[in-house]
Amino acid sequence: MSARALAFALGLLVAALFAASLLVGPAGLPPRAALAALVTGEGGPLALVMQEIRLPRAILGAAVGASLGLAGAAMQGYLRNPLAEPGIVGISASAALGAVLAIHTGLAAAFALGLPLAALAGAGLSVALLTLLAGPRGSTLTLILAGIAIGALATAVTSLVLNLSPNPWAANEIVFWMMGSLADRSFTHVALALPFMIAGWAMLAATARGLDALTLGEDAAEALGIRLTRLRLTLVGGTAAAVGAATAVAGAIGFVGLVVPHLLRALVGAQPGRLLWASALGGAAMVLAADVAVRLILPERDLKLGVLMALVGAPLFLHLIWRTRREFA
């Protein structure tokens, strides 16, 4: 498939799912009137639901998915490993820890942005620690090991917070938040997360050339004029901004960053630089689709987005492993 055809197909898919996300929900609004209300802002409660509930949810779905897909593709390209994902450097776990601490200390209840801000702080702190540990001239391996250690530490502290939680409701809230969801998000969340995500996308997009060169290994890439130290900083910074912001507003959503680049790799001729934009679109489509699905499958039970994603993602991933296993047998 040519690049243009693929971009068109993925763009169309995202647009369709974005529209579906706007039109599917418990309120059961008539589509035509709902869209009219969205655009004009007239129609009282209908316009309110569309503009204040459905639209921010759809925007966040697309943005969170794009962030996860893009960061996943960049991480796989940098590590030259199809099993890498943004979570491997510990950023999502650290962002989750920030959020959990905010819930635990009551910061989240005190004001609306307490939780996402704490999550962003967690992501920022983990990146600072990561660059400190992996050093300016650290190798790829140091980065992975440092990331795994930071992720494990963040997960352990999260467990400790749950362990010492004074009452079951607080623990419950934490557990539910960690499952990941886009329900009941507002434009306040969009305004907080989107600038970070856009900055992250810009940084990750700038790695395309370096990731292409890394196909030939670190030595050859450096001799082709790529500054590897700068590439690594851009990658880690971009991932932290995009995935940290995504986790801050949507909780922990796994598998998107792992599966989406996998699904699209063959369609872009395996070139890591071109996989970036394709995975951003693919990730947006996947999260939008899953967010529509949670509203359709169990509308009354508040099925969590992260749970559905893992339920669909894991078998999909097993299938991919099965296929690669046969390829390399």
Added chain:
Amino acid sequence: MTLLALDALTVHRGPCPVVDGVSLTIGEGELVGLIGPNGAGKTTLMRAALGLLPHRGESSLARLAPRERARSAAWMPQMREIAWPVSVERLVTLGRLPHLGARRATDADRAAVARALDWMDLAAFAARPATELSGGEQARVLIARALAQEAPLLMADEPVAGLDPAHQIATMTLFRRLAEAGKGALVSLHDLGLAARHCTRLVLLHQGRLVAEGPPESVLTEGNLRDVFGVRGWFGATEHGPVFQPLDLAG
């Protein structure tokens, strides 16, 4: 014109020098063979010359900005890495990165890629995923990538190891032809026969030090072969050109 000038280049790994005070210049028209036993410092010398390793002493290439250096010298590492199943053509196009900037590939880029594919006898493989080729074919793809860079100086670490005889000879002949057309090349080799036959000059490394350099016949002497490689060999200027054959271990 000088393409590479090294002055007292020294690289330390821990306390001991791996490359020890090597001074060397390579100019246009030269195909320089870098020879020496395992661990003599050939790879380290070339990487340090490119500025990929911390070093002391001077290297004209290491002083350049990364982009500028990539336009002055192409580097083919010994480790033949191809991380993703990209097509042969796209892999060779990576050699154009230093010329591309933000813009898309031009006709000149495409011509350089097509020429490199043709030189390395790869035109038939252009659309195949590079990871599906055999080891020797992958090596040719990576040589083509370095050639597509069209830098004045080519530095290659054992480029012909693992190639069949026809492609070994074709590759060395091509390097020589490019040198005659005004380029320069520094190529590390273990096959002393190929080195003697095709290189305009040999540089012999031993324990990190440059112990001999000059035309093949002046470097592959009985003394050097015995002291550095621990072998005896036969060198003859025959009607088929210079021929060198290692014979047996030095007593």
